[in-house]
Amino acid sequence: MQAYSALVLAGGRGERFWPWSRPERPKQLLPLDRGRSLLEATLSRLEGLVAPERTWILTSRHLVPAVRALAPEGAHVVGEPVGRNTAPAVALGALLARAAGASHAMAVLPADHWIEPAERFRETARRALALADGEPLLVTIGVPPDRPETGLGYIERGAPLGPGAYRVASFREKPDRATAEAFLAAGRYYWNSGMFFWRPQVLWEAVQAHRPAVASPLRRFESKLPAARLEAELDAAFGEVEAISIDFAVMEKATNIAVVEAEFAWDDMGSWNAWARRQPSDAQGNVVVGQALVVDSRRCIVVTESSSLAVLGAEDLIVVQRDGATLVCPRSRSEEVRRVAERAGGERFE
Amino acid sequence: MQAYSALVLAGGRGERFWPWSRPERPKQLLPLDRGRSLLEATLSRLEGLVAPERTWILTSRHLVPAVRALAPEGAHVVGEPVGRNTAPAVALGALLARAAGASHAMAVLPADHWIEPAERFRETARRALALADGEPLLVTIGVPPDRPETGLGYIERGAPLGPGAYRVASFREKPDRATAEAFLAAGRYYWNSGMFFWRPQVLWEAVQAHRPAVASPLRRFESKLPAARLEAELDAAFGEVEAISIDFAVMEKATNIAVVEAEFAWDDMGSWNAWARRQPSDAQGNVVVGQALVVDSRRCIVVTESSSLAVLGAEDLIVVQRDGATLVCPRSRSEEVRRVAERAGGERFE
Numbered sequence: 145m146q147a148y149s150a151l152v153l154a155g156g157r158g159e160r161f162w163p164w165s166r167p168e169r170p171k172q173l174l175p176l177d178r179g180r181s182l183l184e185a186t187l188s189r190l191e192g193l194v195a196p197e198r199t200w201i202l203t204s205r206h207l208v209p210a211v212r213a214l215a216p217e218g219a220h221v222v223g224e225p226v227g228r229n230t231a232p233a234v235a236l237g238a239l240l241a242r243a244a245g246a247s248h249a250m251a252v253l254p255a256d257h258w259i260e261p262a263e264r265f266r267e268t269a270r271r272a273l274a275l276a277d278g279e280p281l282l283v284t285i286g287v288p289p290d291r292p293e294t295g296l297g298y299i300e301r302g303a304p305l306g307p308g309a310y311r312v313a314s315f316r317e318k319p320d321r322a323t324a325e326a327f328l329a330a331g332r333y334y335w336n337s338g339m340f341f342w343r344p345q346v347l348w349e350a351v352q353a354h355r356p357a358v359a360s361p362l363r364r365f366e367s368k369l370p371a372a373r374l375e376a377e378l379d380a381a382f383g384e385v386e387a388i389s390i391d392f393a394v395m396e397k398a399t400n401i402a403v404v405e406a407e408f409a410w411d412d413m414g415s416w417n418a419w420a421r422r423q424p425s426d427a428q429g430n431v432v433v434g435q436a437l438v439v440d441s442r443r444c445i446v447v448t449e450s451s452s453l454a455v456l457g458a459e460d461l462i463v464v465q466r467d468g469a470t471l472v473c474p475r476s477r478s479e480e481v482r483r484v485a486e487r488a489g490g491e492r493f494e
Numbered sequence: 495m496q497a498y499s500a501l502v503l504a505g506g507r508g509e510r511f512w513p514w515s516r517p518e519r520p521k522q523l524l525p526l527d528r529g530r531s532l533l534e535a536t537l538s539r540l541e542g543l544v545a546p547e548r549t550w551i552l553t554s555r556h557l558v559p560a561v562r563a564l565a566p567e568g569a570h571v572v573g574e575p576v577g578r579n580t581a582p583a584v585a586l587g588a589l590l591a592r593a594a595g596a597s598h599a600m601a602v603l604p605a606d607h608w609i610e611p612a613e614r615f616r617e618t619a620r621r622a623l624a625l626a627d628g629e630p631l632l633v634t635i636g637v638p639p640d641r642p643e644t645g646l647g648y649i650e651r652g653a654p655l656g657p658g659a660y661r662v663a664s665f666r667e668k669p670d671r672a673t674a675e676a677f678l679a680a681g682r683y684y685w686n687s688g689m690f691f692w693r694p695q696v697l698w699e700a701v702q703a704h705r706p707a708v709a710s711p712l713r714r715f716e717s718k719l720p721a722a723r724l725e726a727e728l729d730a731a732f733g734e735v736e737a738i739s740i741d742f743a744v745m746e747k748a749t750n751i752a753v754v755e756a757e758f759a760w761d762d763m764g765s766w767n768a769w770a771r772r773q774p775s776d777a778q779g780n781v782v783v784g785q786a787l788v789v790d791s792r793r794c795i796v797v798t799e800s801s802s803l804a805v806l807g808a809e810d811l812i813v814v815q816r817d818g819a820t821l822v823c824p825r826s827r828s829e830e831v832r833r834v835a836e837r838a839g840g841e842r843f844e
Contacts, residue, residue, distance in 0.1 A: 163804075414543075437834055450818060453820045454820070454821050454837075455822045457833050461822065464821050466800055470842075472806070472822055473806035474808060476805050480806060483789060484806050485804075
């Protein structure tokens with residue numbers, strides 16, 4: 145094992161999984177991956193790749209105890225006082241690792257993705273880490289698309305850099321349907337997985353060069369801080385740092401960008417619909433978790449803790465119950481669940 | 495007020511209103527009529543028409559206390575030990591009334607119908623009572639259809655008997671769609687409302703003539719029984735009496751049948767869909783009772799006690815919650831709710 149490091153981004157809210165997801169129980173902590181949380185699955189994929197002592201996990205401050213309970217002994221769990229999107233998070237992670245002596249490549253992994261099989265992921269990650277370790281590159285993983293997905297950003301590959309690795313020709317935002325179909329047909333576009341590989345120093349230089357409003361408030365983490373001061377410094381830094389994604393802040397501006405082609409199956413697991421794609425279904429295509437009575441229904445997603453839920457004659461419908469809250473919506477509206485989660489977040493509506 | 499009598503049939507289970515309806519809280523006791531139960535509404539329509547002392551209410555034995563609480567002072571509440579359909583019920587009611595001295599016409603009214611306005615109902619009922627009082631007829635009320643309903647039986651009218659009253663030419667079972675449309679176009683077919691008017695003696699003679707298996711076990715009620723013996727005699731009689739509807743047992747065989755045309759709006763209120771037709775809806779056609787969050791949805795029926803139910807992007811869907819149980823089904827499947835109620839009747843499925 146090289147002295148690689150890892151940064152796991154476990155700060156999302158995952159509101160599209162309401163009512164399973166709640167502020168205190170976001171998507172990455174739900175047992176969405178064969179009974180295991182996506183965070184646990186992410187951490188387990190790092191086994192044999194990165195030592196726990198060189199693993200940083202960034203999450204929301206109120207989730208630190210829950211995340212620590214799932215993290216391997218020795219891993220560093222850091223709580224953000226407030227979410228500021230991915231650019232401040234990855235820059236902070238790079239600085240914390242660098243201050244702890246990490247100079248080799250770092251894997252940056254969202255904690256809410258579904259990936260299979262783990263061994264193929266490790267093979268791809270090893271290639272990406274080696275590439276980023278050897279050259280001052282910002283390396284992404286691109287997933288070959290198998291459908292004209294409009295809910296993801298795309299990466300266009302450019303000149304080859306080695307086996308399964310390419311320069312990035314362009315980043316493309318979520319396309320419309322026709323564009324997504326053209327991307328799929330063209331064969332040189334990947335889904336942007338949101339996984340990154342770079343030496344902490346290389347990333348930090350890029351942030352400073354391309355986004356001072358992110359870099360400046362984080363300079364306080366350039367040298368190692370006493371543990372007792374960390375929380376106060378995080379409060380100060382996150383109070384002023386710009387909220388922006390690393391894609392907008394750096395990746396779309398830098399020129400030293402590479403993409404490594406994923407050899408594994410991947411899903412951003414962004415909605416009930418995405419989750420159901422990876423679940424076993426009955427003969428009518430229904431994915432049922434819990435004791436629901438599902439009669440004459442097709443392609444429904446039914447998840448309940450209740451023992452008295454009946455779904456009759458429904459098609460392509462999502463019905464989810466937890467803690468006394470219930471969601472009913474068509475699968476086609478799966479991406480919009482956030483709209484009701486914001487208004488129905490707790491046990492009662494406002 | 496003539497010395498008319500009334501028999502209110504309050505024994506149904508109303509499983510199509512699951513999960514609002516439960517064995518201990520059947521349809522006729524639910525507040526489905528502007529916050530009042532259908533049984534209360536039925537009894538109130540008898541005011542000024544039949545005295546409470548000449549009103550008999552038949553219900554399930556376990557519902558006697560709940561029904562007595564809603565019945566006017568002086569009315570007779572009788573509990574059936576087991577449901578045996580309408581023929582034994584109306585024959586028993588006729589015998590109990592006759593034994594108590596009722597010789598004039600009796601109104602037989604299901605307790606689970608929606609009717610409006612009450613005064614128009616009373617006018618029609620008075621005509622039907624007068625007709626049945628004057629001649630040895632079995633009189634029904636026929637409702638002029640306003641849609642090609644396939645969920646109801648029809649009555650074909652024959653020769654006129656007086657203003658708005660006719661001989662019955664034939665009874666027709668629930669038709670298919672094309673037949674229902676033909677009935678609607680023909681103009682001489684009525685919905686069979688299940689309301690009847692007859693002298694108790696006339697009905698009892700018809701039951702004896704056409705259905706001995708119903709009449710024989712009920713002969714014990716021909717003379718007045720001591721109150722203390724009633725329950726035991728009901729057990730004995732209902733243990734052996736044939737379970738059959740009065741339509742099959744008598745109405746479709748007898749020749750002394752008449753129909754009086756309803757001058758009121760009527761619904762058998764047989765399902766959530768039927769109920770919603772009589773409720774106010776929002777601009778998108780949704781009928782919402784309770785604190786549900788209904789977003790981008792059209793023509794849905796949403797009834798809940800929960801304060802955390804979200805319905806997003808749904809159309810023509812029924813979502814009902816009560817006592818921890820939830821029903822989700824399309825409005826088009828409203829008539830089939832019984833199928834899940836039977837299996838999901840209590841708090842838990844079997």
